[in-house]
Amino acid sequence: MVYGDHVEDRPVFDAASAEPLYMQVADYIEGQVKAGNIARGQRLPSERDMGEYYGVAYQTVRRAMRELRERGLVESVLGKGTFITKK
Amino acid sequence: MVYGDHVEDRPVFDAASAEPLYMQVADYIEGQVKAGNIARGQRLPSERDMGEYYGVAYQTVRRAMRELRERGLVESVLGKGTFITKK
DNA sequence: ATGCATTTGTCCGTATGTATG
DNA sequence: TCATACATACGGACAAATGCA
Secondary structure: OOEOEOOOOOOOOOOOOOOOHHHHHHHHHHHHHHOOOOOOOOEOOOHHHHHHHHOOOHHHHHHHHHHHHHHOOEEEEOOOEEEEOOO | OOEOEOOOOOOOOOOOOOOOHHHHHHHHHHHHHHOOOOOOOOEOOOHHHHHHHHOOOHHHHHHHHHHHHHOOOEEEEOOOEEEEOOO
8 A cells, every 4th residue: 555545534643632643643553454454464654654644753653663563563674664564 | 705605604694783784794704804714815705696695785785895995804896896805 | 899797886766773953 | 743864774777897708
């Protein structure tokens, strides 16, 4: 999947929420995977692209990715990208 | 020496290490020279071949060669190859 | 003299990792 | 949180020099 393809509406994240932005992003992506909208083994868009797409900063996406790595949902490979773990 | 001849086990480089990959490669080759496993004046395998052999990208090998040139351990000649300096 | 293969050299694009303000 | 910069790493493409048939 490439951002630009229309798969679902861009989610709206609330910077004023008690829930940190990066957590909202992480939860959203986890939800997309669990809903089957993002396949296992699939590569996510670059962190920079996700930042633009979601309207949040690069570092916020990085925090979200770190969160997802800790949850075991994704794996990041330097120079290649971030991938949804097989299971 | 050609890679394919068995001289020593392929080293395993750790992409997750704090030590950059190119530095690990450079250090390994310097170690091989100092250990006498690679002779002075000898030509190294091509940078592309070393990349395949070591499981790293061509540009990463190039970076390692630059490091070794700066250390004075090797000299590169366009069209010919990279050679271990006499001293 | 003319190709052809080999090798180093250069550049670009993409991506993650780290650090700073 | 955001913006920016730099380092590291990979992949592809092309150029330049060398050597050989």
